[in-house]
Amino acid sequence: MKHNLPYISLAQLPTPFYRLDNISAELKRNIYIKRDDMTGVSLGGNKVRKLEYLLADAKEKGCDIVMTTGGAQSNHAMLTAACCRRLGIEPILVLKKRGVMGRKGNLLLEALMGVDVRFVDTDSYDDVYVEMDRIADELRAAGHQPYLVPVGGSVPLGTLGYVDCAEEVFGQAKAAGVKIDRVICTAGSGGTVAGMLLGTMLYGDGASVTGIAVCDDPFEEITAELVTESAKLLDKDISLTPEQVDIRRYYGAGYAQPSEEGLEAVQMMARKEGIMLDPVYTGKTFAGLIDLCRKGEIKENETVLFLHSGGAASLFAIDPEAVVK
Numbered sequence: 163m164k165h166n167l168p169y170i171s172l173a174q175l176p177t178p179f180y181r182l183d184n185i186s187a188e189l190k191r192n193i194y195i196k197r198d199d200m201t202g203v204s205l206g207g208n209k210v211r212k213l214e215y216l217l218a219d220a221k222e223k224g225c226d227i228v229m230t231t232g233g234a235q236s237n238h239a240m241l242t243a244a245c246c247r248r249l250g251i252e253p254i255l256v257l258k259k260r261g262v263m264g265r266k267g268n269l270l271l272e273a274l275m276g277v278d279v280r281f282v283d284t285d286s287y288d289d290v291y292v293e294m295d296r297i298a299d300e301l302r303a304a305g306h307q308p309y310l311v312p313v314g315g316s317v318p319l320g321t322l323g324y325v326d327c328a329e330e331v332f333g334q335a336k337a338a339g340v341k342i343d344r345v346i347c348t349a350g351s352g353g354t355v356a357g358m359l360l361g362t363m364l365y366g367d368g369a370s371v372t373g374i375a376v377c378d379d380p381f382e383e384i385t386a387e388l389v390t391e392s393a394k395l396l397d398k399d400i401s402l403t404p405e406q407v408d409i410r411r412y413y414g415a416g417y418a419q420p421s422e423e424g425l426e427a428v429q430m431m432a433r434k435e436g437i438m439l440d441p442v443y444t445g446k447t448f449a450g451l452i453d454l455c456r457k458g459e460i461k462e463n464e465t466v467l468f469l470h471s472g473g474a475a476s477l478f479a480i481d482p483e484a485v486v487k
């Protein structure tokens with residue numbers, strides 16, 4: 163239990179927090195990183211912290227099968243399967259037949275883990291949820307107890323994983339004598355930015371949070387709602403309106419379509435710091451950070467925390483000629 167809610171430890175915590183000296187010199191800002199790409203299950207990534215709550219909830223409810231969804235290269239789906247393997251729960255992934263197929267990237271990792279992966283040929287998650295409900299009925303009829311995790315694990319309970327991350331990183335910063343002014347993180351389904359925002363309100367000593375959207379969802383609304391609902395789980399009377407949420411859009415041509423700026427950002431991080439970002443989430447997020455520095459919105463004396471949320475497996479799914487020209 164944690165916060166009086168079901169919780170199972172899955173991640174190797176705390177993840178590292180340190181200053182990116184070369185990037186800081188390049189951008190003339192004080193840039194720190196939180197290495198949540200190193201959460202220690204499979205290849206790591208942000209979903210592990212959310213799953214510490216969601217899979218504990220599944221276990222507490224006596225579920226023996228966990229189903230979730232995402233695109234074909236979903237990091238969330240892959241990490242859900244990996245965490246299920248660790249806990250001895252059977253995972254079933256019902257993925258949208260969209261994006262890079264075949265044994266590449268996360269689909270290769272799922273094949274290694276021997277996961278039951280099914281595809282639905284659709285653009286809409288509504289169709290996927292209909293199929294998941296059908297499979298769940300079938301499983302119940304066969305005597306199983308399935309647990310459904312919605313896309314990205316971005317429900318109030320999963321969001322608490324990032325409230326914990328905020329508490330952890332502000333504790334690390336304080337111990338290191340660092341005052342963080344602004345947090346930059348990805349908004350893909352919203353739980354990470356919502357958790358960081360709520361956690362920063364609780365533990366962040368006045369810091370702000372900027373979410374970088376990597377798809378065209380209405381993240382101001384999604385985040386405000388998740389913050390408000392997650393706060394209730396913690397018995398905190400905190401509510402936000404969409405106008406109070408800072409989201410910047412850097413998705414380029416669309417979700418999972420690599421952008422020129424995103425790939426440049428992936429290269430800059432690799433060449434300056436030896437850290438691997440990804441073309442779908444963290445590369446575009448770091449591109450947003452670079453752009454906000456260049457435009458002067460992030461001021462010269464600002465101390466910025468960049469949350470590395472993982473995802474590098476997808477570097478091995480896209481055209482290598484596009485990654486490095």
Ligand SMILES: Cc1ncc(COP(=O)(O)O)c(C=O)c1O
Pocket residue numbers: 207208236237238314316348349350351352353354355440443444471472473474
């Ligand atoms: C590597 C990576 N970073 C960031 C995100 C975004 O997190 P969220 O879905 O909580 O917005 C995801 C979501 O899948 C991800 O895989």
